[in-house]
Structures are given as structure tokens and as C-alpha cells.
Amino acid sequence: MSPKISFFIIICFLFNFSFNTPTAKATWVQCGFWYAGSEFPVPEINSALFTHILFAFAYINSSSYELRIAHSDEPYVSTFTHIVTQKNPSLKTILSIWAGREESPNFFSMVNQSSNRKSFIKNSIKAAREYGFHGLDLCGVIPNTDSNMKNMGTFIGEWRAAINSESKSSGAPRLILTMGAYYSPVLDAMAYPVDSIVRNFDWIYLTSYDYYLPTKDNFTGAHTALYDPFSKLNTDYGIKEWIRKRFPPNKLTIGLSFHGYAWTLVDPKDNTIGSPAKGLAITADGSMSYRYIKIYNNSYKATPAYNSTYVMNYFTVEWFWIGYDDVEAIKTKVSYAKEKGLLGYTVFQIPNDDDNWSLSRAAHGIEEDQHDKKKSKLAIVLPAGTLAAFLLCVAMYCVARKTIRSKGSRKLNQRSVDPNLQAFTFAQMQAATDNFSFQNKLGEGGFGPVYKGKLPNGQEIAVKRLSQSSKQGMEEFQNEVTLTVKLQHVNLLRIQGFCTEREEKMLIYDYMPNKSLDFYLYEPARQLQLDWENRVQVIEGITQGLLYLQEYSAFTVIHRDLKASNILLDNEMKPKISDFGIAKIFQKEDNQANTGRIVGTYGCVPPEYVKGGVYSRKYDVYSFGVLLLQIISGKKNAYLYGTDKNLNLLEYAYEKWKTESGMEFMDPSLDDKLSSCKLIRCLQVGLLCVQEKWEDRPSMLEVDSMLKNETALPAPKMPAFSRKFDHSEQGNLSRCEEDCCSINVDTTSHLMPR
Structure with missing residues (x-):
């Protein structure tokens, strides 16, 4: 058995022994939206960080009032549950149905007629079972009249009754039923049928963000404000309003936003929350994913500020002001949810907006911290023998890792017998690049920095050096070396050699004077x-x-x-x-x-x-x-x-x-x-x-x-x-598909941002 495998088995045993107690853990919902248009690969979703994932979105057919899936999403919706539950078998998936904004007329046409309600309810349950989902979700609905509110309440009751009946007759587990709601139950002309929602939904998640937008507000707003001393537009106020309407806290989840917004300041010296602004900045609508915000911040080396009054982060780059939630704000909001007795949190959206799962891990970590305090105390008093065994395993792992690296380097050096590929020394590369000087740096990519160099014979080269923070490693390094040396074509970049001394990984190429396209x-x-x-x-x-x-x-x-x-x-x-x-x-x-x-x-x-x-x-x-x-x-x-x-x-x-x-x-x-x-x-x-x-x-x-x-x-x-459908292609689709493909998801921005 290899040292790495031994290390893994022993550690799993030790942690299982140390942290497992008979204390039951209360249900805590850790939910996130995966939007089908996000282009993030489903197999890469870190489902271990969540208890539930919402697949967004399905829609309501405007003529038959049955559930419809956009034609571009059909190949993926049927495999979604199977793929994401491979990493986390206990994960529950929920099919979210968008019924806001441009889809609102279809929804209320459906709920206002008994026959239409029956058609939708029957078909939605069938679709959930057919595609392997564990539940259904209603998202974006805003009942703006008394009639709409009453009919919506009736529909919700009938939907729940049908789900209960289907489960009883089929013997299958009852489908989960959830709903996305505005941060407050009452706002202007809008009111939710709260009693019906309480009786029939397992829980609702609040859209606790997008309170202020650079497209409509001429000041820098705290779009995710947990508190606001000057306005009702904040999460704490909204949750208190739901509870005041006798909505049980343990059926509410707080909404977390993994995106922010950019404003253009009137005066760059006046750059706090509420400062005058003259419009959006950076993107077409001012919205920026957390991942993009981090990249932008790293590029300009700005210093973020954390505002504990509103519970949010912001930074400025010259005239641009960017507000968002970073790790500290996310942790504070999850702690707030626990203190208020809420059921959990729901994120919009994962993983496309997150940055290497850092916000998802931050939210997930709060739950672990608060539920596992007793377990942590046990960990502190582990026996000395257990600690010694742990240290021994670490030593074994380090030796094994060093051996593997050495084997990888020797493997590459053995290949250097190819006359077209040279194994350079670290000293040669150090001399060629003037000790990897900043003046010789050409740029930086996913592998690491690239330097211009000159060999003693006067030949100019480009040296690509693997950085410590790179996600690429020996596998990618070996792949590039072995492939590039075998591929010889005038339109492929030629590799000169490599360097693996001192555990370095460097690739040496012909120098290209005109940069990249x-x-x-x-x-x-x-x-x-x-x-x-x-x-x-x-x-x-x-x-x-x-x-x-x-x-x-x-x-x-x-x-x-x-x-x-x-x-x-x-x-x-x-x-x-x-x-x-x-x-x-x-x-x-x-x-x-x-x-x-x-x-x-x-x-x-x-x-x-x-x-x-x-x-x-x-x-x-x-x-x-x-x-x-x-x-x-x-x-x-x-x-x-x-x-x-x-x-x-x-x-x-x-x-x-x-x-x-x-x-x-x-x-x-x-x-x-x-x-x-x-x-x-x-x-x-x-x-x-x-x-x-x-x-x-x-x-x-x-x-x-x-x-x-x-x-x-x-x-x-x-x-x-x-995200739009080409009606000239309808001849290739069935009648059902013709009815199901006219949606433009990009306009769903009221409750679901961007």
C-alpha cells in the first residue's frame, strides 16, 4: 500500500473516531442556484458544500400551461441530479420554475383558471419525477392584485395536495416544495398569501439583495444591506416583517448574493456608501460576479473596506465604486440566520459567481462551527498517541510526495535524450532571464509568469515558470513537454526544452516578438x-x-x-x-x-x-x-x-x-x-x-x-x-417544443439578478 493511501485511511479513521458523537444535528438548509445558462460545468459543482441545489429554470407554456424546458437545456436537465449527487449522495435537487417579470402573465393566466392549474400541477409533478428531481420551486412571483393573491393561494394549496396524493399513491418520497419571495411580504401594491404559503411550502427563500442598482439609483447603495439605519430596504427589516405576519422563522432561508454592482462616482474623493454617483460602471448593467470582482481588485491592488453597519464590502478604483459581499459579510449573514432561528440560506448563484468556492466555503463553515462546538472540544483533547500517529502520517505523506516529484522530474529528464529537447539547469535559466527580473517579464497566465531570456549563443527564448499558486502541476507540465516535442508544424509553437531542478517546473520556447493575438x-x-x-x-x-x-x-x-x-x-x-x-x-x-x-x-x-x-x-x-x-x-x-x-x-x-x-x-x-x-x-x-x-x-x-x-x-x-429561440427552426421541432422555446431568460432580473 502506498504512503499516500495509508495516510488517507489513517486520517479518515482518526477524524471519524474524534468527531463522531451520538448528538443529532438539526436540519440546516444550505441551498444554491445553478443557472443553466451559466456555462459552468455540472461535474465541477462542489455539491458537498450544499444540502440542496436549485436547477434554474423551467417555465410555463403559454398555451397548454404545462411545464416547459428550454430546448437548449433539455440535454442537461435529465442528467443534472445524477451528476451532482455522485459527490454528495444526500444532496437534494429542486427544479425551479421562473414565473416573474415577462413570465408573470403566463403564471397568473394559469392560476386564475381551475383547468389550467390542474394541467400545470399534474405536468410539473410528472416532470420532476421524470428528470429525477427531489422537489419543485416557484420563483419570482409577485401578486400585484387582490385577485391574483387569492388565486395564487388557491393554486398553492392544490399543488401541495396533489404532491401529497402522488407520493401516497406511488410510494415515492414526497416532493419538496419551495418558493422564492421578495425580502418583505408587503411592499406597495404587492402582498403574498402568507397563510397559504406557511401551510403548503416546506420553506421559502428571500431575495435579500439588489436593494439598490446603478441602473436606477444615483448614489452608491448597499445592495445587500443586512441593516440600514436610514431605510427599510434591508434584510433585517424584511425578515422581521415576515415574522410579524406570523411566518415561522424555521421556514425562512436568508438570500446570499455572490455578485455586486459598480457605480461611477461624481467625486472620487467622496467614496463611501451613499455617495453621489452618475450611473453604472465597468459592465453593461453594472453587475459583477464575485469572481470578476476579485480579479478586478487584484489587477488594481485596491484596498477593500468592510462596513459593519450595513454588513457589506466595497472598494474604489479611481472613479469606480464597487459594492459586494466578501467572506466576512457572508459569515456575518449566516450567523445572523442562525441567531434568528432561520432554516438556512440560499445562494444566487453558484458556482458561476463564486471564486474558487471561497464564499460557499465561508457560508458552509459557519454551519460547521456552530453545530460542531462539542466536536471541536473533543478534538482539543485527543490522546497523545493519536496526535503522534497523525504527525507520523504527515511525515510519510511528505516523503511520498517528494518521491513522486523526484520520479516526475527523472521521467522528464530521461526524455531529454531527444535531440530536439534540452534539459536546462536552473542556473542557465536564471542567467538567461537576469534572475527572472521584472523587466524581462512578458506576462502571466494560468501556468505562471513568462519571462524573456537570451541564451549564451544569442538565441532569444521565452521561459514559462510554474507559480506556486497555479492549479496546474506535474500532469499538465509533462503533457505539454511530451506533446509539444512530438508535434512539428509551422503554426505550432516550438518548445526548446524544460527545467525541473530545485522542484521548479519551467518550459522554454522560441521567443515570439509580436506577443499574442x-x-x-x-x-x-x-x-x-x-x-x-x-x-x-x-x-x-x-x-x-x-x-x-x-x-x-x-x-x-x-x-x-x-x-x-x-x-x-x-x-x-x-x-x-x-x-x-x-x-x-x-x-x-x-x-x-x-x-x-x-x-x-x-x-x-x-x-x-x-x-x-x-x-x-x-x-x-x-x-x-x-x-x-x-x-x-x-x-x-x-x-x-x-x-x-x-x-x-x-x-x-x-x-x-x-x-x-x-x-x-x-x-x-x-x-x-x-x-x-x-x-x-x-x-x-x-x-x-x-x-x-x-x-x-x-x-x-x-x-x-x-x-x-x-x-x-x-x-x-x-x-x-x-437565450432566445429562432422561430425559423420550428419545422424541426415537435408541437410541444414549438410552444416551449420563445423565452429570453436575460430579462429575468427583478428577483433573480442579471
Whole structure:
């Protein structure tokens, strides 16, 4: 048995012995939303941090009043429960039904007619069972008239009765029934049927955030205020109002927000909560995920402030003010929920808005702290023999880890017999880069910093050094070394060697003087340096590089991280595909394969891989399509476009192609009059590459032919991750699907942010 396995078994035994007591733990709900349009891979959800996960969203059919699933979500909704419960078998999944904003008329048309209610209730229960969910959720409803409130109360009672009856007759566990509600039970003309909600729902979660928005408020607001000495717009007030309406605290969960908002200040010196502002900042609606906020903060090295009066965090970068909840605020709010006797918390949204699960862990940790105080006391008085055994295991693990690292290094050094690959010493790299000086630093990626260097023979090199904080390790390092040395093509970046001395991991490449493609694409001044002739050369080079990887090399390689920053440009602006750390060798006779580990870059990853871990040659075709659209437009895929700023890059490209206004999508500095490669044709090819189903996408051979004007082009279907439905495709759908595909989730922003 290996030392690592022995270590793991002993530790599990010790912790089980030390922390397990017969004391029963009270139910504590730790719930989070997973939004189907988030592009976060389902297999990567850390379900151990939650007791319940809400799948968002299903909708109400406007004609049959049955439950409907958006056509783009159908492949994923049926496997969701199976995937997320693999890591946490006790996890419960709940299918959330959006009935707010633009869906509100459908909901109240349904509840106002007895026959419509029966149709929805029967179908919703059937759908929950069919897709393997443990419960149903109603989200976003605001009853704005007495009639609506009364009919909603009737509907809720009938829904619960039907769920109870179905469970009794089928013998299956009773479905959970939950609801999302506004932070207060009464606000202006709105009132909830509180008595019916108390009787029939297992619990409700409050939208305890978005009290202030930069799109409507001309001051910096505490959008997640737990308390507010000057206003009723705060969570504490809302919860007290629900309790005053005789709503049991143990049927309420507090809402936690994993997003914040950015305002533009009137005066950067006046930068506290409530300071004058003149509108939103940074993003199209001012909203920023916690993950993006942390990246932004790290880039500008701003100093965050914590305000204990409102219980929130904020920082400023020149004219921009950003308010959000960090770890301390989240912990305080979960502690508040415990003190008030609430049932738990519900997060919007995980994991897309979180940063490496740090906020989810913070919330989860509070529950552990408060329920496990007795267990912690036991841990302090562990016998000396147990502690000694623990220390011995740690020593065994450290020795084993060092041995494994040494084996990995020796393995690589054995490969250095290849005359094309040199094993450099640490001293050589130190000298080449002037001791890894800041002046020689070219940039930094997921692997670590990259330095410019010069060998004694005068050859310029690029040195990629693994950082201690990188999530990549020996596996990715070995993968890149072994793959890159075997792949020889003019459009692939050539590796010179590696260095593994002193437990370092460094890769040494040819130096590319013109940086990467993203350096030019998104800055107006630099775009002019990359005219259409140069961009055609880049497109052709990337195409040939991918053709080599998929068709002409000794083995098929799926790159899995094709993006603008991984396309380097030589002194003639010719492209070189780089970074093979997460590439996969693919059998030429295979059509597809699966992986449980989801990697890649958001926005460049196809839906079948994001949702289910399926990858094929069409993975890189999809990434190429995204990149092609960026090359011809000069636009980033992280922003929203269109008149209402509600379309992602792919949707915007498709809309412009569909309305025959494709030139409005293009970088205005480009002129294709003297080129055989036309912009509109590239737009259509790019859209063909990013279609939802991988079977619909062309192969790279077909892409090459299309770009060379050698074949007629078919009409592309709507791109992946679209939130609107193309009615011209209705001929391919059943009658039910026709009724179920007209939704635009992007407008659901009243109770569900962004």
C-alpha cells in the first residue's frame, strides 16, 4: 500500500473516531442556484458544500400551461441530479420554475383558471419525477392584485395536495416544495398569501439583495444591506416583517448574493456608501460576479473596506465604486440566520459567481462551527498517541510526495535524450532571464509568469515558470513537454526544452516578438496594426495548425484551450498555437470521449463539454468558431451587445447575420475588397462552428474548404448558449417544443439578478 493511501485511511479513521458523537444535528438548509445558462460545468459543482441545489429554470407554456424546458437545456436537465449527487449522495435537487417579470402573465393566466392549474400541477409533478428531481420551486412571483393573491393561494394549496396524493399513491418520497419571495411580504401594491404559503411550502427563500442598482439609483447603495439605519430596504427589516405576519422563522432561508454592482462616482474623493454617483460602471448593467470582482481588485491592488453597519464590502478604483459581499459579510449573514432561528440560506448563484468556492466555503463553515462546538472540544483533547500517529502520517505523506516529484522530474529528464529537447539547469535559466527580473517579464497566465531570456549563443527564448499558486502541476507540465516535442508544424509553437531542478517546473520556447493575438484584437489603436490581410494570414495559420492536429499528425490532438491569448505571433505576424498543457490525445477512429475533469476557458468551451464532459474533434472547431468571430469583429466574448445590451457575442453575430446586417458586426477598420477571403463568409463559417449540437458543426477539413470558397455554405442554426429561440427552426421541432422555446431568460432580473 502506498504512503499516500495509508495516510488517507489513517486520517479518515482518526477524524471519524474524534468527531463522531451520538448528538443529532438539526436540519440546516444550505441551498444554491445553478443557472443553466451559466456555462459552468455540472461535474465541477462542489455539491458537498450544499444540502440542496436549485436547477434554474423551467417555465410555463403559454398555451397548454404545462411545464416547459428550454430546448437548449433539455440535454442537461435529465442528467443534472445524477451528476451532482455522485459527490454528495444526500444532496437534494429542486427544479425551479421562473414565473416573474415577462413570465408573470403566463403564471397568473394559469392560476386564475381551475383547468389550467390542474394541467400545470399534474405536468410539473410528472416532470420532476421524470428528470429525477427531489422537489419543485416557484420563483419570482409577485401578486400585484387582490385577485391574483387569492388565486395564487388557491393554486398553492392544490399543488401541495396533489404532491401529497402522488407520493401516497406511488410510494415515492414526497416532493419538496419551495418558493422564492421578495425580502418583505408587503411592499406597495404587492402582498403574498402568507397563510397559504406557511401551510403548503416546506420553506421559502428571500431575495435579500439588489436593494439598490446603478441602473436606477444615483448614489452608491448597499445592495445587500443586512441593516440600514436610514431605510427599510434591508434584510433585517424584511425578515422581521415576515415574522410579524406570523411566518415561522424555521421556514425562512436568508438570500446570499455572490455578485455586486459598480457605480461611477461624481467625486472620487467622496467614496463611501451613499455617495453621489452618475450611473453604472465597468459592465453593461453594472453587475459583477464575485469572481470578476476579485480579479478586478487584484489587477488594481485596491484596498477593500468592510462596513459593519450595513454588513457589506466595497472598494474604489479611481472613479469606480464597487459594492459586494466578501467572506466576512457572508459569515456575518449566516450567523445572523442562525441567531434568528432561520432554516438556512440560499445562494444566487453558484458556482458561476463564486471564486474558487471561497464564499460557499465561508457560508458552509459557519454551519460547521456552530453545530460542531462539542466536536471541536473533543478534538482539543485527543490522546497523545493519536496526535503522534497523525504527525507520523504527515511525515510519510511528505516523503511520498517528494518521491513522486523526484520520479516526475527523472521521467522528464530521461526524455531529454531527444535531440530536439534540452534539459536546462536552473542556473542557465536564471542567467538567461537576469534572475527572472521584472523587466524581462512578458506576462502571466494560468501556468505562471513568462519571462524573456537570451541564451549564451544569442538565441532569444521565452521561459514559462510554474507559480506556486497555479492549479496546474506535474500532469499538465509533462503533457505539454511530451506533446509539444512530438508535434512539428509551422503554426505550432516550438518548445526548446524544460527545467525541473530545485522542484521548479519551467518550459522554454522560441521567443515570439509580436506577443499574442489578444494584444491587438481588443484595443482600437492596436487593431489598426492588424489589417484584414494580416488577419486572413492569422485565420489561415490557425486553420492549418488545427488541421495538422486533427488530421495529419501521427496522432489526433484536441487542444481544449484555443483562444486569442494562446495564439502567438512571430516577427512576420504569422500565428503559432501554444499551450498544450490540457490537450488530449484522441483516437482517430473515435467520435467522442468523456472526462470527469472539466478544464478550459469560459466562453471558448462547447456546451456538450461544459454540461457533460463530452469532448471530440468538434471541441476545437467550436473554439475556432468563437475565435474567428472575435478576429473579424474585434469584440470580446465576455461583454453583452445589441440595442438592449442583452446579447452575448455569439447571439449578436447570429442576429446580424440573420438580419443581413453582418457588416455592423465587423471591426470597422477592416476592408476586404481586395481579398478573396470575405468578412461575411467568415461570419457564416464562424456561426456554423458554434452551433449547439456538435454533430451540426463542420470538421476542420470542411472549415478549410469553406474559407477557401470551395463549397456552398449551409445556413447556421442558433449558436450554443443562446437565450432566445429562432422561430425559423420550428419545422424541426415537435408541437410541444414549438410552444416551449420563445423565452429570453436575460430579462429575468427583478428577483433573480442579471
